[in-house]
Structure formats: C-alpha cells, structure tokens
C-alpha cells in the first residue's frame with residue numbers, strides 16, 4: 001500500500017477492539033513506516049450533539065418531530081421542511097451538496113416521524129440538518145373524484161360537502177377514491193456522505209451512528225519528519241513538497 005497523495009499519513013485503520021488494530025496493521029503490506037499511534041476517537045459518535053433544550057443558536061441538537069408539510073425547494077436546490085417538535089414548530093434545512101440526503105428530505109410527507117441532528121442557525125432560525133433518522137412513515141393517500149359507473153368519466157363534485165355526479169349520465173356517488181401511493185423512502189438513517197468518510201461507514205453502522213467510542217490507528221510514513229519536529233505548517237509543507245518531488249521522479 002502506497003498513498004497516492006503527498007500526505008505524510010500512510011494509512012488509517014479503524015476498529016472496535018483496540019488490541020485487534022496492531023495485528024491488522026501488521027498484516028498489511030506497505031512502504032516502510034516510521035511510527036504509529038492508536039487514538040481513541042469520537043468521530044461519528046455525535047458527542048457534540050445536545051439532547052435537551054432550550055435551542056440555542058450555533059449549538060447542535062437532536063430534535064424529534066413530525067413532518068408538517070412537504071419540503072419546499074429554494075433557489076440553488078436547498079430544501080426547507082417544517083416540523084412540529086418537542087420544542088415547538090421548527091424549520092429544518094438540507095443543503096445542495098448532499099444530494100442523496102436531500103432526496104430523503106424531498107420524499108418526506110406530512111405525518112412522517114423524524115429525528116433530525118444539526119446546528120441551530122439564528123437568522124433565519126433553522127436547524128441546519130446533518131443527519132436524518134426517519135422513524136415513522138405515514139401512508140401516502142391520494143384522494144380523487146370517483147369515475148362514473150356508467151360512462152367511466154371522472155365525476156364532478158356537486159359542491160362543497162356534497163355528492164359527486166356525472167353531468168352526462170346524471171349518476172351520483174358519495175364517496176371519493178382513496179389511492180395509496182407507494183412511498184419512495186424507507187425508515188432509517190440518512191446523512192450526507194461528506195460527514196462520514198467511506199472507510200468508516202461500516203463501523204458507524206455497527207455503532208448505530210450514535211454510540212461508541214471506537215478506536216483508530218494511524219501509521220506514519222518514514223519519509224517525513226512530520227512527527228520528529230514540532231508540527232508547524234512550515235515543516236508540514238516541506239515534507240509534502242519532498243514527497244511530491246519523489247513521486248514525480250518516479251521513485252516508489
């Protein structure tokens with residue numbers, strides 16, 4: 001294994017059991033490495049999320065609520081969604097770069113149960129959504145006028161609260177037609193990929209996103225003085241340049 005970038009970090013491994021990590025690292029074939037370290041990490045554990053109100057701007061919360069209406073699309077693709085929450089009415093925002101995440105927001109309908117994690121923004125007051133947990137899917141029922149039993153045409157409402165009738169055949173019907181629309185959304189967790197690096201997806205799933213902690217190991221490339229000197233931006237830049245040079249000159 002050889003990193004494709006001039007970064008001084010050779011690779012990182014993440015695991016649930018600390019003692020497994022050096023064993024797994026020894027099994028990997030890599031360039032020579034200088035040193036390694038094991039870190040206890042809270043990445044993906046949502047440690048920064050507060051679970052109780054009142055909601056204060058610039059802080060992150062987990063908010064449970066019921067969807068009030070379908071998401072509104074703003075210029076640039078942002079979505080706004082109104083919720084009834086344990087803290088009162090609250091608008092959640094989902095932004096453009098996270099397409100899959102926005103799709104989940106887009107497919108929510110009134111009555112759906114959600115838990116949203118994110119930071120409260122002051123003006124306008126919205127919850128900048130980072131993660132979405134769909135906990136309950138309401139039935140999506142479309143109501144339409146009945147068809148005429150004689151000629152098959154759509155019947156017209158005879159007025160508010162009154163029966164339906166076919167103008168041509170003069171048949172009457174009192175009931176609307178309710179059609180259940182299949183939902184395009186499943187219950188579960190949705191989050192923008194940028195918040196969860198590919199490599200840690202499995203681990204995060206194993207932890208149900210909100211528990212933890214888990215452990216990571218990072219091994220450093222021996223070509224660089226990254227650790228030996230105080231890590232100033234200057235030493236870091238120098239070692240990156242060196243690396244870029246050796247990559248260009250074709251040495252492994």
Ligand SMILES: [Zn+2]
Pocket residue numbers: 148149150151152153166167168169170171
């Ligand atoms: Zn008819």
